Amino acid sequence: MSDYEPVIGLEVHIQPNTKEKMFCGCKNDPFNAKAPNIYTCPVCLGLPGAMPVPNEEAIKISMFFAKAMGTKLQKDITFERKNYFYPDLPKGYQLTSAHYPLGVGGRLTFPGSAGEVIVRLREIHLEEDTAKSQHEGGKTMIDFNKSGVPLLEIVTEPDLHDVDDAVKFCKEIQLIARATKTSEASMEKGQMRLEANISVRKKGGERLPDYRVELKNINSFTFMKKALNYELRRQIDLLEKDEKLEQETRGFNEKTGKTILQRTKEEAHDYRYFPEPDIPQIKYSITTSLSELPSDIRQNLTKDGLSREFIEILIRNEKVLGKYKKLVLLKYSPAKAAGLVINISEYKNLSAKEIHEKESRKKSERLEKEKDLMPFIKKVLEENQKAVSDYKKGQENSLQFLIGQVMKATQGKADAEKSAALIKEKILP
Amino acid sequence: MTIFDYLEGLKKGEYSVTEQVKDRLKKIGKLNPELNAFITVTGDLALAKARKLEQELSASKDLEALLKEKPLFGVPIAHKDIFSTKGVETTAASNILQGYIPEYDATVVRKLDEAGAIMLGKLNCDAFAHGASGENSDFGPAKNPYDKKRTPGGSSSGSAVAVAADMVFAATGTDTGSSLRNPASFTNTVSMKNTYGLVSRFGVIAMSSSLDTVGHITRTVKENAYVLKVVAGYDPYDAITRQGPSLDYLEGIESNVNGLKVGFPKEYIVGGLDPQVKLTMHEVRKRFKKLGAEVMDISLPHTEYAVAVYYILMASEVSSNLARFDGIRFGHGRSKFGEEAQRRIMLGTYSLSAGFYDAYYLKAQKVRTLIIDDFIKAFKKVDVIATPVFPDLPPLLGKNTDDPLKMYLMDVLTAPVNIAGLPALAVPAGFSKEGLPIGIQLIGKHFDEKLLFRVGYSFEQESKGE
Amino acid sequence: MLTTREVCKIAQLARLDLSQAKLKLYQKQLSRVLDYVNKLNELNTSKVKPTLHPTPITNRFRGKDYKSQTLSQESALKNAGEKQRGYIVTKGVFEK
Numbered sequence: 001m002s003d004y005e006p007v008i009g010l011e012v013h014i015q016p017n018t019k020e021k022m023f024c025g026c027k028n029d030p031f032n033a034k035a036p037n038i039y040t041c042p043v044c045l046g047l048p049g050a051m052p053v054p055n056e057e058a059i060k061i062s063m064f065f066a067k068a069m070g071t072k073l074q075k076d077i078t079f080e081r082k083n084y085f086y087p088d089l090p091k092g093y094q095l096t097s098a099h100y101p102l103g104v105g106g107r108l109t110f111p112g113s114a115g116e117v118i119v120r121l122r123e124i125h126l127e128e129d130t131a132k133s134q135h136e137g138g139k140t141m142i143d144f145n146k147s148g149v150p151l152l153e154i155v156t157e158p159d160l161h162d163v164d165d166a167v168k169f170c171k172e173i174q175l176i177a178r179a180t181k182t183s184e185a186s187m188e189k190g191q192m193r194l195e196a197n198i199s200v201r202k203k204g205g206e207r208l209p210d211y212r213v214e215l216k217n218i219n220s221f222t223f224m225k226k227a228l229n230y231e232l233r234r235q236i237d238l239l240e241k242d243e244k245l246e247q248e249t250r251g252f253n254e255k256t257g258k259t260i261l262q263r264t265k266e267e268a269h270d271y272r273y274f275p276e277p278d279i280p281q282i283k284y285s286i287t288t289s290l291s292e293l294p295s296d297i298r299q300n301l302t303k304d305g306l307s308r309e310f311i312e313i314l315i316r317n318e319k320v321l322g323k324y325k326k327l328v329l330l331k332y333s334p335a336k337a338a339g340l341v342i343n344i345s346e347y348k349n350l351s352a353k354e355i356h357e358k359e360s361r362k363k364s365e366r367l368e369k370e371k372d373l374m375p376f377i378k379k380v381l382e383e384n385q386k387a388v389s390d391y392k393k394g395q396e397n398s399l400q401f402l403i404g405q406v407m408k409a410t411q412g413k414a415d416a417e418k419s420a421a422l423i424k425e426k427i428l429p
Numbered sequence: 430m431t432i433f434d435y436l437e438g439l440k441k442g443e444y445s446v447t448e449q450v451k452d453r454l455k456k457i458g459k460l461n462p463e464l465n466a467f468i469t470v471t472g473d474l475a476l477a478k479a480r481k482l483e484q485e486l487s488a489s490k491d492l493e494a495l496l497k498e499k500p501l502f503g504v505p506i507a508h509k510d511i512f513s514t515k516g517v518e519t520t521a522a523s524n525i526l527q528g529y530i531p532e533y534d535a536t537v538v539r540k541l542d543e544a545g546a547i548m549l550g551k552l553n554c555d556a557f558a559h560g561a562s563g564e565n566s567d568f569g570p571a572k573n574p575y576d577k578k579r580t581p582g583g584s585s586s587g588s589a590v591a592v593a594a595d596m597v598f599a600a601t602g603t604d605t606g607s608s609l610r611n612p613a614s615f616t617n618t619v620s621m622k623n624t625y626g627l628v629s630r631f632g633v634i635a636m637s638s639s640l641d642t643v644g645h646i647t648r649t650v651k652e653n654a655y656v657l658k659v660v661a662g663y664d665p666y667d668a669i670t671r672q673g674p675s676l677d678y679l680e681g682i683e684s685n686v687n688g689l690k691v692g693f694p695k696e697y698i699v700g701g702l703d704p705q706v707k708l709t710m711h712e713v714r715k716r717f718k719k720l721g722a723e724v725m726d727i728s729l730p731h732t733e734y735a736v737a738v739y740y741i742l743m744a745s746e747v748s749s750n751l752a753r754f755d756g757i758r759f760g761h762g763r764s765k766f767g768e769e770a771q772r773r774i775m776l777g778t779y780s781l782s783a784g785f786y787d788a789y790y791l792k793a794q795k796v797r798t799l800i801i802d803d804f805i806k807a808f809k810k811v812d813v814i815a816t817p818v819f820p821d822l823p824p825l826l827g828k829n830t831d832d833p834l835k836m837y838l839m840d841v842l843t844a845p846v847n848i849a850g851l852p853a854l855a856v857p858a859g860f861s862k863e864g865l866p867i868g869i870q871l872i873g874k875h876f877d878e879k880l881l882f883r884v885g886y887s888f889e890q891e892s893k894g895e
Numbered sequence: 896m897l898t899t900r901e902v903c904k905i906a907q908l909a910r911l912d913l914s915q916a917k918l919k920l921y922q923k924q925l926s927r928v929l930d931y932v933n934k935l936n937e938l939n940t941s942k943v944k945p946t947l948h949p950t951p952i953t954n955r956f957r958g959k960d961y962k963s964q965t966l967s968q969e970s971a972l973k974n975a976g977e978k979q980r981g982y983i984v985t986k987g988v989f990e991k
Contacts, residue, residue: 025963036981040971041964042533042632046753048521049513049535049632053668056956078947083749083781085910087985092752141982142757144971270908272781274745274790277639279668280952532970626950639949666964668955737932748909755910757985759974763910771911775902775921776928778909792935794945799938801946833924834931850949 004236005203008166008228009158009212011195012173013151014183015129016061022128022150023052023095029145030132031189036143044148046090051278054079058126058150062102063286065152065182066124068293069173071103077126077282083272087140088131090147095276096127098153108156109295110172111308112165119169120157127151146190152182158197158208163228167221170194175294175315187220194218198228199245200235214249215259227252231259297321304334313342326352332359368415370422373406376414377422380405388427399423432504432598432652439503440492446503447479450547453505457549457596465571466590468510469518470550478547479503499545500659506645509588509602510551511558511634512538517548521634522566523556525754525765535632536664537601537643544659549597552587556767557751558603558636560584561611561839564830565769572826573615575865579823582612585646589616592646599647599656603633605640606739607818607843610855613646614818614868617857619653619885620646622843624876625850626671628657629664637746640739640847650856650889654678654882661878678882686887687721692811696732697842703821705861710817713858713869713888717815720887727810729803732845734796739844740837741780741793748777772833801849804872813884814872816842818855822865846872854881856889896926 021028024043033039042050059077067073078100081093101123109118131147133140154173160166174192177185185192195216199209213231218224231250238245249268250259294315301311314321320341327337330352340347340355347355367373380402381388387405391398399420406419430438438444454472461467482503489495495502508514511521513531515538520526534542542548555565563570563586573581574594581589585602589612592600602609604622613620621644628643635641643660647653655678662675698710717724751774756762766774780789807814820842829835846853851872858869871888873881902922906913913921968981977984 020957020963025957025961026965027963035968037968037971037983038981039965041966043964045758045966045971047513047531047533047759048519048526048529048634048753049511049531049630051631051635051667053666053955053957053961059956081749083752085752085755087755087757090753090758092755093749138986139979140985141979142985143982144758270783272749272778272783272786272908274749274781274786275947277669277746277949280950280955281948283953529974532966532973533964626952665958665961669950669952671952731938734935734938737935740928741932741935752910756976758983761976764912766911768917771913771917772921772924774909774911775905776925778905779897779901779925779929782905782908789932791945792940793932794947795940795943796935796938797946798943799940834927837928837931 003203004200004239005161005205006163006228006232007158007199007201007209007212008160008163009197010154010156010160010166010169011197012154012170013193013195014065014154014173014177014185015191016058016065016150016152017181017183018055018057018061018150020055020057021148022055022058022126023148026148028149030143030149031191033145036145039145040147044090045144046092046147052095052276054279054282055150059282059284060286061182062124062126062150062152063284065177065180066103067286068176068180069103069121069124069154070106070108071121071124072105073103073285074101075283075285076100077102077284079276079279080273081276084269086130087142088133088147090131090144094128094130095279097125098127099273101125108169108172110168111298111312112168113162117160117165117169119159122155122157124152124154127153158199158212163225163232166196166228167225170221170224172294179292179294179318190219194224196224196228198231198235200232200239209245211245211247213245213247213259215252216249216262217251223252223254226257227259230257234259304328306334306338310338310342314338323352323355327355330356362413365413366415367410367413368418370418373414373419373422376406376409377419377426380409381423381426391427431649432501432647432655435504435598436492436496436502439486446482446486446547447476449503450475450479450505450549453549453596460594460596463572463577464574464590464594465553465569466587466594466596467507467550468520468522468553468568468587471517471548474517475505475547475549482545482547495545499543500655501541502545504546504599505549505597506541506546506599506601507549507552507588507591507597508538509554509585509600511554511603512551512601513632513634514538514548514551517551519551519634520568521557522554522568523765523767523770524567524761525763526760529759531632533632536629536666537660538632540660541601546599552585552591552600554586554588554602555584555769557634557747557770558584558605558608559747559769559773561607561836562586562824562826562829564826565767567767570826573823575616576823576863578825579865580615580826582615582819582823584608585612588646589613589618592616592618592648599645599652601643601645603636604642604644604847605636606743606840606847609644609646610818610843610853610868610870611839613855614857614870615823615866617860617866617868618646618648619650619857619889620644620855621653621657621878621881622846622853622855622870623657623661623878624852625847626669627662627852627876627878628660629667629670631664631666635750637743638750639746640743642847650854650882650885651679651682654682657878676879678879681879682882682886684883685721686884689722689813689884690811691717691722691724691884692727692807692814693724694727694729694732694807694814694816696729697816699820701820702817705822706817706820706867709859709867710869713815716888716891720891725811727807727814729807729845731796731799731803735800735845735848736838736841738793738796738800738848739840740776741789742797742848744773744777745780745790746777748774748781769833797848800845804845804849804851808874812873812880816870816872818843818868818870822861822863822867843870846870851875852878852881854878854885856885857892859892897922897929
């Protein structure tokens with residue numbers, strides 16, 4: 001098993017949170033709809049005679065997102081028809097700008113399992129979503145509330161070689177989607193969907209395998225991990241038996257935990273793409289600057305000297321990050337500021353200003369002067385002879401213990417740093 | 430009686446709207462069994478609207494004022510059965526849509542309704558507008574009132590018949606390769622295949638999205654211009670229509686055409702033209718000279734490739750536009766498609782498929798550019814181009830039905846105009862010895878409908894003078 | 896000349912369930928049409944750009960004048976062959 005490594009490329013779908021659908025004025029809120037088929041119109045129902053008119057908000061949001069992801073924005077967008085038959089595809093074709101993407105190239109860097117991982121992006125494009133179909137006893141029940149909702153597709157190069165990294169990558173995209181207010185990107189709400197292409201090669205290899213298996217229908221991070229690991233094992237097994245692996249599409253069965261063949265290369269769709277005549281070409285550019293991205297935040301917080309644990313917490317919580325920044329501006333050291341906003345439960349619902357007030361009051365009550373502290377320190381050292389001798393022997397946590405005792409004795413008012421210095425002075429000649 | 434005569438009579442109180450509607454419904458009842466122009470007659474709806482309009486008129490007592498908001502006040506019209514009409518069955522003349530009742534109106538239907546027009550029913554056509562003779566209808570072909578053994582043209586066959594037989598004043602239709610001009614030419618009526626994007630297609634069952642245009646048939650040029658003002662212009666629901674107000678196409682329509690340059694493309698006077706059609710074109714040239722126009726020969730060198738380009742592009746778009754007919758949200762299963770629809774779906778699917786896309790679809794799009802360039806060059810020399818609409822006299826029903834290619838070649842003189850998206854006005858040019866109508870088309874630059882109406886009106890008046 | 900295999904493949908791609916007789920008829924008719932349209936090969940178009948967009952306008956988006964045409968659930972389902980609990984229903988096996 002360890003002789004091989006996976007070669008994984010991802011196709012991530014995100015539903016941008018526009019007010020309306022991509023090509024009609026129906027509400028874009030399929031997840032919260034109280035009943036099926038209440039947000040439909042002739043356009044998204046694919047009725048005869050209906051015509052698409054694009055949503056400008058979708059283009060704008062998508063371009064901001066593509067820029068934030070680090071791709072190079074393209075100016076010309078053309079929507080094409082991708083023709084195939086399926087009950088959840090009312091027009092018998094899907095409108096997509098796959099061949100005229102919004103953003104091309106670029107790379108995304110994020111913390112992986114074993115250090116920084118860089119994944120090259122192929123392209124990001126905009127398309128429309130299909131309806132929702134569920135199978136019940138030999139019948140297919142279709143709800144068109146989701147039909148025509150805008151969908152962003154992010155396609156990566158096969159640069160991932162670790163299943164956990166693939167999951168981390170998707171979570172990073174989620175962060176960026178939220179930071180840029182593009183989408184909540186919740187997998188449970190169907191706002192984010194994953195497809196993976198996975199093949200296997202000998203570890204250390206550089207060439208891409210001549211096949212890849214497309215994994216569809218992955219709607220949670222847990223299932224993604226399971227599906228990829230299952231595929232990894234399945235493919236390695238076949239390779240070890242000297243069997244040839246072919247290009248195919250497989251679906252993940254949540255109940256059995258296995259992937260099953262859906263389509264071979266020969267049965268692959270012929271989508272007969274051609275430009276949608278009813279939608280004039282789009283030549284669009286955006287100008288304004290972006291919200292802070294996770295990677296930028298990470299960089300800045302690393303410069304501040306924060307631990308990785310603290311950084312990942314601050315990145316995921318805009319409010320807490322804001323409080324941290326304010327405290328740093330109020331001249332708290334980064335480490336202290338982070339500790340205050342993250343660790344102190346009584347501060348969780350307070351604003352930065354309120355935290356500062358409380359800290360200031362504590363500070364004014366704080367015992368910092370040697371003459372105030374010494375009585376307590378002397379008593380603590382007397383009562384904890386073992387800790388003293390342990391510290392003399394070199395055990396650092398004994399010092400922490402003694403400081404803790406001083407804090408206890410002064411009801412938290414002792415200044416920790418000053419206490420530590422005085423204790424050290426007293427113990428070590 | 431023209432629309433203007435009708436409105437005059439209303440104003441003078443010579444008759445009521447209800448009387449007129451009743452008369453016409455009676456006429457339809459009498460003539461339709463044989464002519465087969467109507468698939469659905471909406472008598473009750475029409476009478477209800479007539480009564481409503483009458484109440485308005487008796488309340489306001491000022492038709493002139495009402496006409497400002499409703500220029501087609503009480504005017505009986507009808508719609509080709511590919512126009513979505515809310516609450517009224519819309520079949521596209523195909524079994525696959527039998528029983529389909531749209532939940533929304535096409536923009537043009539709504540505009541005409543808001544303008545006061547009264548819909549008398551839905552008109553027969555080639556199923557899904559696939560055809561140039563009306564013989565591809567699943568409900569039997571419409572018959573030419575001038576000779577009931579002959580086709581009235583297509584695909585807007587019922588539209589031409591309803592107007593020619595004086596059942597309605599105006600009938601909507603569409604033109605993708607010939608479907609408004611061909612029927613007008615066969616029935617001594619007038620139609621304007623307008624510029625691609627001038628009139629909203631929203632709600633009209635799509636045939637070929639880059640070629641379809643929406644228009645109407647009337648008996649005279651002025652009436653056609655008058656109705657166009659109501660339907661033309663920007664529609665938020667059709668992304669191809671343009672910003673800006675609808676023009677008054679009657680403005681300046683009576684101005685003369687002195688010094689106007691009229692071009693006659695030599696490629697259109699081909700060997701295969703019926704001698705009477707050829708003769709008519711000869712007469713047409715003389716008439717233009719008489720009107721003071723400057724007549725000259727021009728060339729549109731890629732004309733002979735237009736049918737091939739048209740059929741590849743049109744079939745490709747048809748194959749995609751008919752994919753929504755899966756019997757799930759509306760209509761019946763795909764086995765209910767007629768033969769011509771199936772043929773075009775097959776042809777289009779093939780032209781777009783992997784391995785053939787370059788040789789067919791892409792190639793056709795390239796030759797399309799060449800055809801467009803032909804017209805751009807020609808319009809540097811002339812203002813208007815005059816050609817016959819059809820190489821033959823109106824054919825006998827059943828003549829070409831087992832040879833699809835022969836049927837397709839009937840579009841040879843009209844398809845180039847659709848490929849270039851240009852406007853073309855079909856006007857009557859005379860009759861054959863047998864009394865069969867022969868029409869011509871006047872082709873103009875993009876959005877030059879006003880000029881075409883002016884030229885057409887002069888030509889029409891001159892023809893009447895004979 | 897279209898082969899039988901090609902005609903069957905096209906019919907499948909287009910979801911048309913055709914009888915043997917129809918397949919044979921269309922094979923003949925379409926081959927004739929395709930022979931005709933092959934005349935486009937007489938033209939050298941290597942330097943010609945395809946007209947992929949039928950209109951020169953660009954950037955047409957929905958504006959304030961686009962009133963949404965959202966239908967009631969009843970309207971949306973009105974013409975459906977089979978419906979149940981607000982869903983549109985279809986039988987049959989489909990593979991995506």
